[in-house]
Amino acid sequence: MALKLSDLKTSAHNDWCPGCGDFGILNAVQMALAEMNVDPSNTVVVSGVGCSSKVPHFIKTYGVHTLHGRAIPFATGIKLANPNMEVIVEGGDGDGMGIGAGHFVNSGRRNLDMLYIIHDNEVYGLTKGQAAPTLGLGKKTKSLPSPNINQSINPIMLAMASGYTWVARGYSYDVRHLKDLIIKGIRHKGYAFLDVLQPCPTYNDIQSKEYWAGEGNLDAAGKQLPRTYKMEEAGYDGVVHSDDPAEVERKVQQAMLKSFEFGDRTPLGVFYQNEFVSTYGDRLAGHSPSYKTNPPAAQEIALPDGAPLANISRLLDDLKV
Amino acid sequence: MKRDDFSWMIGGVQGSGVDTSATIFARAAASGGLHVFGKREYYSNIKGEHSYFQVRVSKGTIRSHVDTVDMLATFEEETIFRHALEVRSEGAIIYDPDQDPKRLDQIPTVEANVRAALNAELSKAGLSADVKGIVELARRRGAHIYPIPYNTILKDVGAKHGETSLSALQRMLNVVAVAASFALLGYDEEVVKASVRNHFRSKPKVAEMNADAVGAAYDHVGQKYAGSFSYRLSPMKSTDVKLFVRGNTMVAMAKELAGCRLQTYYPITPASDESEYLEAHSEIQLDGAAQGDPQASEVAAMKKGSIAVVQSEDEIAAVTMAIGGGLAGVRSSTSTSGPGFSLMAEGLGYAGMNEVPVVVTLYSRGGPSTGLPTRHEQGDLRFALHAGHGEFPRFVLASGDLEEAFYDTVRAFNYSEKYQTPLIHIVDKALANSDSTMSALDPTKVKIDRGAFLNEITTAVNGEFKRFQHTPTGVSPRAPLGTKGGVNWYTGDEHDELGHISEDPVNRDYMMEKRMGKLDLADREIPISERVNFFGPEDADITVVSWGSTKGAILDAMEWLKQDGITVNFIQVRLVNPFPTEYVARLLSKAKRIVGIEMNYSAQLIGVVRERTCIPIEQLVVKYNGRPMSSEEIYGALKMIYEGNAPKKLVLKHGA
Numbered sequence: 001m002a003l004k005l006s007d008l009k010t011s012a013h014n015d016w017c018p019g020c021g022d023f024g025i026l027n028a029v030q031m032a033l034a035e036m037n038v039d040p041s042n043t044v045v046v047s048g049v050g051c052s053s054k055v056p057h058f059i060k061t062y063g064v065h066t067l068h069g070r071a072i073p074f075a076t077g078i079k080l081a082n083p084n085m086e087v088i089v090e091g092g093d094g095d096g097m098g099i100g101a102g103h104f105v106n107s108g109r110r111n112l113d114m115l116y117i118i119h120d121n122e123v124y125g126l127t128k129g130q131a132a133p134t135l136g137l138g139k140k141t142k143s144l145p146s147p148n149i150n151q152s153i154n155p156i157m158l159a160m161a162s163g164y165t166w167v168a169r170g171y172s173y174d175v176r177h178l179k180d181l182i183i184k185g186i187r188h189k190g191y192a193f194l195d196v197l198q199p200c201p202t203y204n205d206i207q208s209k210e211y212w213a214g215e216g217n218l219d220a221a222g223k224q225l226p227r228t229y230k231m232e233e234a235g236y237d238g239v240v241h242s243d244d245p246a247e248v249e250r251k252v253q254q255a256m257l258k259s260f261e262f263g264d265r266t267p268l269g270v271f272y273q274n275e276f277v278s279t280y281g282d283r284l285a286g287h288s289p290s291y292k293t294n295p296p297a298a299q300e301i302a303l304p305d306g307a308p309l310a311n312i313s314r315l316l317d318d319l320k321v
Numbered sequence: 322m323k324r325d326d327f328s329w330m331i332g333g334v335q336g337s338g339v340d341t342s343a344t345i346f347a348r349a350a351a352s353g354g355l356h357v358f359g360k361r362e363y364y365s366n367i368k369g370e371h372s373y374f375q376v377r378v379s380k381g382t383i384r385s386h387v388d389t390v391d392m393l394a395t396f397e398e399e400t401i402f403r404h405a406l407e408v409r410s411e412g413a414i415i416y417d418p419d420q421d422p423k424r425l426d427q428i429p430t431v432e433a434n435v436r437a438a439l440n441a442e443l444s445k446a447g448l449s450a451d452v453k454g455i456v457e458l459a460r461r462r463g464a465h466i467y468p469i470p471y472n473t474i475l476k477d478v479g480a481k482h483g484e485t486s487l488s489a490l491q492r493m494l495n496v497v498a499v500a501a502s503f504a505l506l507g508y509d510e511e512v513v514k515a516s517v518r519n520h521f522r523s524k525p526k527v528a529e530m531n532a533d534a535v536g537a538a539y540d541h542v543g544q545k546y547a548g549s550f551s552y553r554l555s556p557m558k559s560t561d562v563k564l565f566v567r568g569n570t571m572v573a574m575a576k577e578l579a580g581c582r583l584q585t586y587y588p589i590t591p592a593s594d595e596s597e598y599l600e601a602h603s604e605i606q607l608d609g610a611a612q613g614d615p616q617a618s619e620v621a622a623m624k625k626g627s628i629a630v631v632q633s634e635d636e637i638a639a640v641t642m643a644i645g646g647g648l649a650g651v652r653s654s655t656s657t658s659g660p661g662f663s664l665m666a667e668g669l670g671y672a673g674m675n676e677v678p679v680v681v682t683l684y685s686r687g688g689p690s691t692g693l694p695t696r697h698e699q700g701d702l703r704f705a706l707h708a709g710h711g712e713f714p715r716f717v718l719a720s721g722d723l724e725e726a727f728y729d730t731v732r733a734f735n736y737s738e739k740y741q742t743p744l745i746h747i748v749d750k751a752l753a754n755s756d757s758t759m760s761a762l763d764p765t766k767v768k769i770d771r772g773a774f775l776n777e778i779t780t781a782v783n784g785e786f787k788r789f790q791h792t793p794t795g796v797s798p799r800a801p802l803g804t805k806g807g808v809n810w811y812t813g814d815e816h817d818e819l820g821h822i823s824e825d826p827v828n829r830d831y832m833m834e835k836r837m838g839k840l841d842l843a844d845r846e847i848p849i850s851e852r853v854n855f856f857g858p859e860d861a862d863i864t865v866v867s868w869g870s871t872k873g874a875i876l877d878a879m880e881w882l883k884q885d886g887i888t889v890n891f892i893q894v895r896l897v898n899p900f901p902t903e904y905v906a907r908l909l910s911k912a913k914r915i916v917g918i919e920m921n922y923s924a925q926l927i928g929v930v931r932e933r934t935c936i937p938i939e940q941l942v943v944k945y946n947g948r949p950m951s952s953e954e955i956y957g958a959l960k961m962i963y964e965g966n967a968p969k970k971l972v973l974k975h976g977a
Contacts (some may be wrong), residue, residue, distance in 0.1 A: 006956065010785075018638045040784070042806050046645075049813065057810055057821050060784060064648060065812035065822075066641065067671055073638035077645020079585050080629045083650070085803045106634035113742070155570045176679040276651060288603035290627040297803060299626045301580025302769035308578045308731075309609035311628070312764055315574045315602060319564045321351040321758060 005034045012057040021198030021209075022052050024172035025119055025132060029088070029254075030059060031175070032182035035177050043086040046075040048095035051126045052119035052198070055090050069100030071301040072107045072116065082297035083281045086186065087114040094124045094132040101133070103217040108162025108191065115185040115192040119172075121200040122207055129203030140188050156259035156271055159193040160252060166192035167255060167272040171210055171228050172199070179266065189275050197228070197266070217264055231258070231269040238269075243276035323884065326379035327506075327552060330389045330407075331498060332400030336368035341520070342394075342495035343374035344756070346502065350378045351565045351758045353509065353556030358873070360386040360758035360949065362977070365590065365694040370430050371399050373977070382724060384873030385952040386949040388975050391552065392505070393497040396471055398423040398452050399430060402439060403977060405455050409820040410463030413550055414456065415501050418468040421453040428944035469501050469548055470621045474537045482530045493534045500538035506554040510539045555884035558963075561760040568753040569594040570680055571723045572746075575730030576654060577605055577628060581680070582902060583646035583653040585631045585639040591753045592656040592684040592693050600630040612764050619924075636661035640681065647677040648811060650774070650801020652734050654680035658750075659688045659701050661817060666708040669743050673713025673810045675820075676789070676799070676836065678731045685869075686750045687947045695753045696947030699869050705745045706898055706929070712833070714840045716744040717898040721854070721872030723757055729895065731767045732851060739772035740839045741799055743764035749920070751870035751949040775800040781807025787818040792833065794837040828954075846897040855908065858889030863959055864912035865891040866938060868926050870949065871918055871966055877952035878959060885961050892925060916962055918942045920950060924970075941970045948976025 007032040016022050033043065043061035047053035049068035056063025066074040072106045075089045096104050107116075129143025136154045140147040159167045166188040170178035178196065185192035199209045208215075214224040231238070236258065240251045254275040255272035285292040301309055330344060333339040340361065347357045356379045361589045375386050392413040395401050398420045408414055415751040425436060425443075440450050446461070447456035473496055475490040482489060496517060503513045514532045521528035573595045576584065588595035605626040633639040639655040646653030652756035657665065662683050672679045685701040687693025692700075705717045716736050718801060720726040726748050730801050737744040778800050786807035790797045797818075800809075810820030817823040854872075857879060863873045865875055872893050879889045892908055894901070909915060909930075916925035917938045922945045941959045943952050954973045 005375055007784075028838070034650070041808055042803055044802050054822070057812070060808060061819070062808045063810040064645075065810065065814070067667055070637065070641045070668070071632065073641040074645040074648075076631075076638070077583065077585070077642035077647075078641065078649045079645075080631060080803075081646040081649035081651035081653065082803050098648045102634050103638055106638070111931055262911075284627075284629055287600070288627040288629075290625040291629060292606055292626070294607075294626050296582035296627065296629055296646065297649050299580075299800065301582070301652065303609060305610055306768035307612070307770055307772060308764065308767055309607045310572050310580065310582060311606040311612050312578050313611075313613055314606065315577070316564065316764075318439045318763060319566050319570070321348065321562060321565045 017169040019201040021172035028178035048091035050092040052092045064212040072103040089116040093120045093134045102121040111191045112280045117194045119198045121198040123203045142205045155195045164193040165190035165274045168270045169195045170195045231267045238272045249299045330375045331394040332373035335372045338495040354559030357758045384562040396494040405459040408464045415469045416721045422720045474811045500535040504539045504542035505550040562758045563761040568718045571727045573598040575727045579731040579734040602823040636664040640665040647679045656682040670709035672743040678737040684753045693947040697949045702925040719869045721746040735770045749870045773798040778806030789818045795835040838898045852896035854893040861888040863889045863891040867918040868894045878956040900933045902933045916940045944973035
């Protein structure tokens with residue numbers, strides 16, 4: 001039976017501000033899951049803390065709303081325990097690249113097969129608009145008493161440097177394109193990072209919906225030019241087609257260079273994709289083959305009478321005097 | 322006090338094989354049926370600093386170390402300077418006479434205050450501040466001195482095996498020291514050789530050369546010192562010396578038995594050894610019905626499982642990954658020490674709020690901050706009881722010896738899963754790094770209890786499952802993420818039965834009472850035998866209250882005090898939360914004189930006892946110099962208290 005969009009909606013009251021960019025991302029995730037016809041009970045959405053991290057409550061799959069900055073390690077534990085589950089991680093840019101930056105970087109080294117979506121609005125929404133790690137130096141949103149005195153992180157560059165094997169950017173008001181990116185990210189064999197530009201109408205009056213639509217960005221003829229464009233349509237190919245190290249290096253450099261484009265002409269789409277890297281599950285199975293055939297969540301641990309199933313006779317033998 | 326055991330010490334530069342020699346000594350003694358207890362002391366350093374290992378051997382049960390050194394085996398100068406004067410009168414010192422001219426002021430790793438004290442002693446005795454001088458001072462104080470020409474012995478052995486490399490020969494120094502010790506004790510040479518061969522079994526050539534070094538040392542001692550040392554050590558037929566184990570290994574094995582299938586860790590002393598053991602043994606035999614049957618491991622078609630062992634980027638990730646595993650229905654744990662545990666506080670609260678089973682093994686070491694990373698302390702009890710903001714239930718379980726650590730590890734997972742509550746299992750460093758012989762463990766005694774664990778959901782309404790459903794006990798049936806038949810939510814926010822955020826005051830009351838009430842339920846259900854040990858006679862002159870690794874030293878001291886006509890009983894609290902209030906209060910109300918013994922400054926458990934039972938314990942014995950309490954120290958302290966000569970807070974100071 002095909003999954004309908006309505007099957008993925010919950011009764012929890014959604015308390016995001018009217019016009020919040022999070023709605024577009026929520027819709028895109030639900031559309032992607034419906035189109036992929038996932039099993040909701042074999043899917044989990046894991047989030048951190050913040051406005052966007054309330055998202056699991058609005059999606060009728062398993063949902064785990066965790067601690068500020070810790071969505072990734074919680075999700076990592078879930079995926080390690082049950083590698084057959086579809087795991088989607090969501091959170092804000094402060095959650096992922098401020099308080100959770102250590103996990104953002106180090107999870108890149110593991111290449112677990114899951115998708116991480118950052119709702120990137122450049123502010124801390126739920127605490128009333130402080131500067132987030134992606135807000136540029138000198139910018140003053142209406143929520144700030146004075147201009148930002150920190151430089152911004154480049155999420156794409158950071159993901160590339162950390163070893164993510166699929167790196168992309170979407171825009172929350174281009175829901176159809178975003179939905180397609182989410183499907184690609186879920187299908188990617190390895191760790192996928194999706195940075196989503198998400199206007200915050202309440203606190204960020206700079207990177208607004210109108211800004212991305214091109215307000216004040218006029219061509220010579222006075223026509224308004226949108227500030228985003230789709231890389232693939234401009235002939236960009238981020239996919240690594242062979243495991244030739246030279247090609248990998250070329251594609252990594254290309255993605256990093258591309259990540260500098262931001263502002264009046266901001267690329268959307270897949271910066272980089274490499275499926276030739278082993279996943280963390282493969283690596284664990286390298287020293288414990290049963291991890292693949294009998295992963296932790298699938299294992300029985302006791303006989304019906306409670307006797308343990310693990311036989312430690314061999315371990316005890318090693319300790320005999 | 323009459324000791325009928327033998328205390329042997331070996332020291333050397335860290336990284337020079339001190340551990341190896343102690344293991345060979347201990348295993349050789351254990352394979353001769355003797356009981357062994359070994360304690361390792363080392364600096365937070367990899368190579369260069371001084372480390373030493375004390376191995377106590379006895380024909381009867383021993384559970385602790387003593388301060389007295391009966392025999393000191395050395396092969397370099399620093400160990401002689403640091404420990405020669407600890408050797409008792411009529412004890413023995415083995416040393417290399419080539420070291421005689423080495424001067425104290427040439428050893429940069431000896432602390433200035435230690436150096437000054439030694440210089441003063443030597444100068445008072447009119448002796449030079451070199452090895453020759455300190456050895457002479459020890460001789461004057463009654464020690465027997467046994468010079469062993471290490472280099473001559475090693476060159477002879479090397480010549481026989483065509484080995485001329487000095488560094489290769491020097492790697493056998495420690496084996497010569499061990500063999501010379503056993504030779505002086507008249508111990509069976511073949512048992513020592515077998516122990517050496519077993520230790521080097523993966524390198525047959527090295528094994529043979531080392532076995533020959535044993536023979537050469539025996540020959541030398543036989544020719545020069547036959548019968549000169551009066552203490553004899555001989556193998557015996559023993560029925561209860563079966564295993565030789567170390568703390569970390571016990572916990573690791575028990576985790577596999579308990580069904581733990583996800584272990585996370587960030588490297589930290591002294592916890593990492595446990596995770597490394599698990600990683601090295603991550604394939605698990607799942608033929609539990611054949612437990613203990615030696616033939617079973619030969620069955621080829623056996624089903625196997627796997628424990629995922631993951632090194633995380635920090636302890637915040639370690640604990641939250643483990644909680645993730647717990648949400649997915651997998652018994653999960655993380656192992657750490659004080660600094661790492663400090664980082665886990667917020668994660669613990671999440672597990673408490675979301676009723677997730679997770680076990681944190683806390684190997685406590687000297688704090689605060691980085692503290693004394695390789696030394697001993699029971700300073701984390703109060704923190705374990707309170708870590709995290711707000712109020713949530715947690716179990717705190719503390720084991721007193723290696724056997725207890727094994728069975729407690731299985732119980733830890735049972736309590737945690739049955740009551741859906743995080744559990745902190747404290748294993749102090751003194752246990753983690755001590756080696757001991759023990760009687761056989763019986764894995765068939767162990768039972769796994771998963772509590773209200775569901776394999777499928779049949780109660781979902783509109784596809785939604787009430788994970789936090791109201792129940793009379795407060796424990797709701799739990800289905801792992803991924804269970805068919807429904808979905809539910811988790812959040813660190815206060816939540817309703819489905820796991821959605823709720824700030825409703827009525828719901829809040831219910832959820833607080835549901836979570837906290839589980840501790841009352843556990844208090845009613847967990848038998849007292851799993852929570853408190855009570856040793857000694859009902860009626861005694863002194864009642865000792867303590868917890869954790871002091872257990873062995875207290876029990877050994879109790880035996881000596883009994884010989885002196887002083888009766889002692891001992892309340893060892895294992896499950897500190899929920900605290901066995903009624904039982905402990907009853908025991909204390911009958912006590913004549915109560916003594917609290919703890920390895921920390923403020924007597925943390927004694928504070929908890931007072932908080933829970935309203936019974937004050939005024940007489941304390943504490944130690945916080947980073948070294949564990951010895952049975953001799955506790956014996957001395959209790960005797961002093963019995964005789965009425967002790968201050969209210971008696972601080973023990975021994976240690977090197």
